[in-house]
Amino acid sequence: MIDIIVIGAGIIGSTVFYELTKQVKNVHLFEKNKESGLEVTGHNSAIVHSGIDPHSNTLKAKYNLMGQAMYEEYAKELETPFKRVGALVVAKDFEECKHLDMLEERAKERHVHVVRYSNQEALSIEPNLNPNIVSVLDMPTTAIVDPTHLSSQAIKKGIINGGEAHFEETIVSIEPTLQYFEVQTNKGVYQARIVVNCAGLYADKMEALVGEATFNLRYRKGEYIVLSPQAPPVADRIIYPVPSPLGKGVLYVPTISGKALVGPNAVDVNDFIERPILDDSVNDMKDKMNQLLSNIPYELEIDRFVGFRPRVDNDDFVIHEHPSVPYFFTLAGIESPGIASAPAIARDITNTMILPGLKSRLLEHK
Numbered sequence: 001m002i003d004i005i006v007i008g009a010g011i012i013g014s015t016v017f018y019e020l021t022k023q024v025k026n027v028h029l030f031e032k033n034k035e036s037g038l039e040v041t042g043h044n045s046a047i048v049h050s051g052i053d054p055h056s057n058t059l060k061a062k063y064n065l066m067g068q069a070m071y072e073e074y075a076k077e078l079e080t081p082f083k084r085v086g087a088l089v090v091a092k093d094f095e096e097c098k099h100l101d102m103l104e105e106r107a108k109e110r111h112v113h114v115v116r117y118s119n120q121e122a123l124s125i126e127p128n129l130n131p132n133i134v135s136v137l138d139m140p141t142t143a144i145v146d147p148t149h150l151s152s153q154a155i156k157k158g159i160i161n162g163g164e165a166h167f168e169e170t171i172v173s174i175e176p177t178l179q180y181f182e183v184q185t186n187k188g189v190y191q192a193r194i195v196v197n198c199a200g201l202y203a204d205k206m207e208a209l210v211g212e213a214t215f216n217l218r219y220r221k222g223e224y225i226v227l228s229p230q231a232p233p234v235a236d237r238i239i240y241p242v243p244s245p246l247g248k249g250v251l252y253v254p255t256i257s258g259k260a261l262v263g264p265n266a267v268d269v270n271d272f273i274e275r276p277i278l279d280d281s282v283n284d285m286k287d288k289m290n291q292l293l294s295n296i297p298y299e300l301e302i303d304r305f306v307g308f309r310p311r312v313d314n315d316d317f318v319i320h321e322h323p324s325v326p327y328f329f330t331l332a333g334i335e336s337p338g339i340a341s342a343p344a345i346a347r348d349i350t351n352t353m354i355l356p357g358l359k360s361r362l363l364e365h366k
């Protein structure tokens with residue numbers, strides 16, 4: 001009998017697996033792909049946000065702030081790169097400055113260090129900013145990581161701790177019984193006391209295998225332009241526009257690998273099938289970026305990619321035990337700031353939900 005099955009080797013499942021293996025030996029991770037981090041975790045901006053963006057009293061705010069505080073140490077523990085490059089939110093006009101005022105206020109409430117700069121001050125630290133911008137908010141704690149590397153390191157270390165990882169093994173059915181779950185994959189049948197569903201874009205389908213689905217996922221696509229590592233950097237920091245209701249907007253992002261990203265856009269879609277990225281949407285992103293930052297060497301574009309954000313109606317993370325199927329835990333709707341939040345979510349739910357659940361399951365059937 002397996003103690004805990006974790007479904008999905010994205011950054012969420014991998015870090016949950018790692019945290020669990022620190023305290024329980026008999027933990028198994030199942031991933032349908034041949035490697036970790038090939039889905040949402042491998043297709044995003046890879047930013048450890050400062051924590052001032054999510055609305056107050058949300059799981060996104062709670063875990064982003066906790067994650068930001070613990071990330072540097074966590075990255076050391078996992079031997080994965082972490083770089084505190086900082087970020088600027090750029091206001092193009094006086095109306096947008098009101099949003100910077102609000103973010104500044106929120107940063108104060110959340111004890112996040114930020115600095116407000118005028119146009120002149122901002123241009124002196126990032127000379128390629130568009131000279132017409134009005135003001136910026138500097139968020140020096142913002143960092144970048146490589147979420148795919150982080151996930152594979154978490155799994156490696158989880159295996160060293162005694163856990164087991166199964167790749168190219170897809171969960172196809174889960175039958176709850178009184179004492180355990182009977183979990184069927186494309187390769188075999190397993191019995192587990194606890195199941196933790198971290199299936200990303202498929203998390204609603206996994207929950208529906210055991211009982212009534214408590215949420216439906218929707219998808220928001222985000223496309224990117226990738227610039228060669230040979231492209232001269234046009235900014236040292238991440239450059240954000242003032243966010244809109246659709247999200248953080250089109251950014252300029254230096255990455256750990258030395259490539260720079262321009263993107264993502266945000267388009268609600270009915271599925272997560274990858275389609276070619278059209279020049280029209282690339283041109284639209286370039287137009288948006290040009291309002292913030294000049295001299296981007298688009299001729300050194302080497303790639304384009306798309307990521308899909310799994311979303312739920314209230315725009316927050318879903319982290320719960322199924323209301324009518326005890327011991328089945330779901331972590332879903334983990335869109336941004338999921339990378340920034342992952343270590344905090346993993347550590348917190350391990351200690352407050354999953355391990356107490358395992359203890360109670362073992363006591364019930366002593």
Ligand SMILES: Cc1cc2nc3c(=O)[nH]c(=O)nc-3n(C[C@H](O)[C@H](O)[C@H](O)COP(=O)(O)OP(=O)(O)OC[C@H]3O[C@@H](n4cnc5c(N)ncnc54)[C@H](O)[C@@H]3O)c2cc1C
Nearest residue numbers: 008010012032040041044047171200222307337338339340
């Ligand atoms: C465009 C975009 C930009 C973003 N930018 C940022 C950012 O800058 N900062 C930030 O903090 N967050 C960002 N995010 C959010 C972040 O990428 C996600 O929160 C995070 O990657 C979610 O990880 P996950 O483990 O939940 O999902 P995934 O990485 O999708 O992992 C789920 C895994 O489950 C596996 N799986 C599914 N079904 C099964 C099954 N039946 N059997 C076995 N395995 C299964 C899948 O193969 C997959 O590997 C962004 C997201 C997008 C799309």
